[in-house]
Amino acid sequence: MSQRNVLFIIIDQLRADALFGNLAKHVDLPNLRAFMEDATTFERNYSVTNPCGPSRASLLTGRYAMNHRSIRNGTPLRHDTPNIATEMRKAGYLPLLIGYTDTSMDPRAFAEGDPILNTYEMPMHGFHEVVEMRLEKSYPWRAYLQSKGYDLPKDYADHYVPVAQGSERKINDPAFYKAEDSDTAFLTNACLNELALRTDQNWFAHLTYIRPHPPLVAPAPYNAMYDPASLPLPERIGSQADEQAVHPFFAPAHENQTAQSFVDGFPDLQVNDDVINTMRAVYLGLATEVDAHIGRVIEFLKETDQWDNTLIVVSADHGEMLGDHHAWGKHNVYDAAYHTPLIVRDPDHAAGHGLKISKPTESVDLAPTILDWVDQDIPHSMDGRSLMPFLTGENPDWPDYSFSELDFGDPTEPTIWQQKLELGPSQCNLNILRGPRYTLVHFSGGLPPLLFDREGEGEMRNVANDPEMAPVLLKMTQKLLSHRMENTDHTLASIMNKPGGPVRGQRR
Secondary structure (H helix, E strand, O other), X not given: OOOOEEEEEEEOOOOHHHOOXXXXXXXXXXXXXXXXXXXXXXXXXXXXXXXXXXXXXXXXXXXXXXXXXXXXXXXXXXXXXXXXXXXXXHOOOOEEEEEOOOEOOOHHHOOOOOHHHHOOOEOOOOOEXXXXXXXXXXXXXXXXXXXXOOOOOOOHHHHHOXXXXXXXXXXXXXXXXXXXXXXXXXXXHHHHHHHOOOOOOOOEEEEEEOOOOOOOOXXXXXXXXXXXXXXOOOOOOOOXXXXXXXXOOHHXXXXXXXXXXXXXXXXXXXXXXXXXXXXXXXXXXXXXXHHHHHHHHHHHHHHOOOHHHEEEEEEEOOOOOOOHHHXXXXXXXXXXXXXXXXXXXXXXXXXXXXXXXXXXXXXXXHHHHHHHHOOOOOOOOOOOOOOHHHHOOOOOOOOOOEEEEEEOOOOOOOOHHHHHHOOOHHHOEEEEEEOOOEXXXXXXXXXXXXXXXXXXXXXXOOOOOOHHHHHHXXXXXXXXXXXXXXXXXXXXXXXEEEOOEEEEOOOO
């Protein structure tokens, strides 16, 4: 029997428009672009939630955040939640994790005082952790750097402080480590070393890159690969005050994550357009570095004759504002925080190679797609739909909208939104419905909605208060409610206990 492998790559915080959109012509991503020509590209793919922990919980469980409820970095995921790893085990695969899943463990399943409960960066249950590579720990990478003779900073946070090349440190100065020893290189080496020993068996590998997630620091030559002056400025309505006047959500959002928080070693950083574009240039350099190493993995598959028996899925956990609307990070409502690249190569169906799909897809669709490809039953708990019809060149009946949600409260330490807007933690949430023309952002806590018209000024103007938009607002709100009603937890809801035993019915 020939091999049947799955390579599932997630790039942390990569905006979709780095591959197709406003930034695409300003960044060199040759390997991903070549891959697009030999795969199916989904141009309107969105993360269903943010930030890292919740988004990966949705990616790997195939569930909306409203169902898995691991809604913050640090909010536990139920220990019995089916996920891509548990289901791939049923198909006979050992789920290899090369990187991280940012999973917060269920305290009911562990003894009080277990160190596993001290962090949100644990691997999701079901995975076999090949190498620990986490943003806040990364002991193996640090041990590797030490073995190479680097003089490591005592404080781990200082690993991400650029090394001054002159009398004054600049934010695009290089990291203290060489490109060949970066976290991205280290992770890729671990992946290739592991897979090199598994060429005689089926394997499933989940490779997750930290970059271009901040802190924004890159090794040479990636730190200075792009000229900041050549890059377009972020898309903005006007001043920061103009942006904050659009809705009460935005002033706390700007305060919650600032440009200064994206770089280490610059406590007195004065932000202006030159600084902003320099940060954007470093971000794109980090993206190019990841692209180079993905190229290494692709070349390995071709050299070992595994290219044509490996399903390859490349995406991101979420997007990044990168200065758009004077915002940074992903705690936001705009597309830049949710729109992610999605490229899938099914080696069995050449009809899908080179296709570009404009129908909206969601991050919850990836786990069902992988399970479908290996002929494993998709649990009813998974909210996503298999993308296999697109990969085979079909034009399936498909929803014309996508759904996302965001929780921005904290039950233990009130967030800036709770403090400024006088909201409780359960009121600090929003839902986003992106239809064929309009995008609705519905807030809890009595906050007003936002409505954007893509055939008008898009996200540059909120039309929710325009009298003629009242019917649209009502229709979109009804659609949002219907979507939530139709997609409540189906873990057991589609099963009926009968005299002959439980019967599994149809979810849709």
